[in-house]
Amino acid sequence: MFTDIKIAPSILSADFAHLGDAVKLISEGGADFVHIDVMDGHFVPNLTFGPPVIKAIRPLSDKPFDVHLMITNAEDTLEAYANAGADIITVHYEAVTHLHRAVQKIHDLGCKAGVSLNPHTPVSVLEEILPYLDLVLIMSVNPGFGGQSFIETSAQKVKKLSMMFEACKCAPLIEVDGGISVESAGLVTKHGADVLVAGSKVFKTEDPLQAIEDIREAGIKATWQSI
Numbered sequence: 001m002f003t004d005i006k007i008a009p010s011i012l013s014a015d016f017a018h019l020g021d022a023v024k025l026i027s028e029g030g031a032d033f034v035h036i037d038v039m040d041g042h043f044v045p046n047l048t049f050g051p052p053v054i055k056a057i058r059p060l061s062d063k064p065f066d067v068h069l070m071i072t073n074a075e076d077t078l079e080a081y082a083n084a085g086a087d088i089i090t091v092h093y094e095a096v097t098h099l100h101r102a103v104q105k106i107h108d109l110g111c112k113a114g115v116s117l118n119p120h121t122p123v124s125v126l127e128e129i130l131p132y133l134d135l136v137l138i139m140s141v142n143p144g145f146g147g148q149s150f151i152e153t154s155a156q157k158v159k160k161l162s163m164m165f166e167a168c169k170c171a172p173l174i175e176v177d178g179g180i181s182v183e184s185a186g187l188v189t190k191h192g193a194d195v196l197v198a199g200s201k202v203f204k205t206e207d208p209l210q211a212i213e214d215i216r217e218a219g220i221k222a223t224w225q226s227i
């Protein structure tokens with residue numbers, strides 16, 4: 001049985017002085033998505049990039065742009081991200097009041113919709129919104145910075161989320177973000193994770209493309225062992 005594990009390198013850990021080169025490298029290499037971490041210095045303490053930067057790098061890649069909005073005013077700015085070239089827009093459960101409306105708007109803009117959960121937020125809060133989602137992003141670190149350690153209990157969250165799919169008769173992609181490495185990849189893929197976001201373990205290595213394949217292989221192997 002072949003399991004497809006997608007790798008979404010996070011350009012948060014790329015060399016910002018050569019951001020375009022980094023996007024090209026992973027897009028022409030093995031990346032399945034380009035993961036773009038938008039931070040506002042408010043919902044999370046860090047500040048990164050917004051629609052103009054996304055628009056500038058859009059022509060450099062033919063891979064889906066997986067835009068992770070760690071911002072408080074996501075509901076008001078979705079259009080700007082869609083126009084900049086986002087394919088998947090993920091908002092935080094903790095930062096959006098009218099989540100159903102935001103998800104609807106993302107779909108109306110022609111994008112796939114995701115919802116992300118901080119480490120302390122239980123997956124049960126997604127019960128009513130789950131049938132409307134294309135993707136659920138489980139944060140396996142506290143959002144805001146790359147290079148943090150994987151929070152081990154995230155694996156159980158992935159398992160619990162997978163178990164909710166039968167009741168909702170739906171199967172959004174499960175994406176896991178934070179501290180993903182060759183060591184932690186299998187801990188979440190064996191419970192049903194489909195997409196692994198990896199920042200520092202891709203870009204802070206000598207060979208980012210090899211790192212992508214090593215993480216993917218570790219993730220796939222763990223799914224064989226769980227059969």
Ligand code: DX5
Binds near residue numbers: 035037180197
């Ligand atoms: C954290 C971001 C992550 C981050 C992952 O807030 O959402 O995407 O870049 O970086 P690593 O893989 O280094 O934990």
Ligand code: ZN
Binds near residue numbers: 010036037068177197
């Ligand atoms: Zn992210």
